[in-house]
Amino acid sequence: MSVPAHLADVVAAARVRVAALHAELPRYGLVVWTAGNVSERVRDETDASGGSDLLVIKPSGVSYDDLTPEAMVVCDLDGELLDGDRSPSSDTAAHAYVYRHMRDVGGVVHTHSTYATAWAARREPVPCVLTMMADEFGGEIPIGPFALIGDDSIGRGIVETLRSSRSPAVLMANHGPFTIGADARAAVKAAVMCEEVARTVHIARQLGDPHPVDQSDVDSLYARYQNVYGQHEGQR
Secondary structure, rough: OOOHHHHHHHHHHHHHHHHHOOHHHHOOOOOOOOOOOOEEEOOOOOOOOOOOOOOOEEOOOHHHHHHOHOOOEEEEEEOOOOOOOEEEOOOOOHHHHHHHHHOOOOOEEEEHHHHHHHHHHHHHOEEEOOHHHHHHHHOEEEEEEEEEOOHHHHHHHHHHHHOOOOOOEEEOOOOEEEEEEHHHHHHHHHHHHHHHHHHHHHHHHHHOOOOOOOOOHHHHHHHHHHHHHOOOOOOO
């Protein structure tokens, strides 16, 4: 199998974006060594069902310094490699499952960022005690179930958790954060913000008991930020 000719230019552009966005993960201290990954959905506009969509993701075990556009790999939504010289990320099955079951998701990110992963190790949601959390996540950052890597179990846990949450981030138990977005850039932003609030709330708890934001205020803040703030793109 290979990338369909009518998607070649779209895939090439996605490779450039995804390679550049991977550089944001070490820049913000969200990964070490070769851990973590960013993917982006490539939509096939000729297929209304979305079944012919593809995804672009980093290869497994490759240094961030070597993640050029040409190094990115392309898979179908079953996680099968279509184009690339290396094996796809070990998290590809999880990304693919999310894309198959959440049609509005255009980007997925996974990191092992320190503070968010510490909350995941405790299997404890990050409580909504900051207006920034209300803005970005619409409430707490939830915990997803424990799942082993290797099949789509992690993907199922992500989808089951986020379908009932406004949060674009889930802390998979004993593993770490996965984030979603309308595109890969939005998912990277969610990963950055997830680590920031996980760190801030951890520090606040060292000082005492943080006060939760009232639900009515969470709803108001979330609606304003998502629909009114900035240039209507939810960007700070």
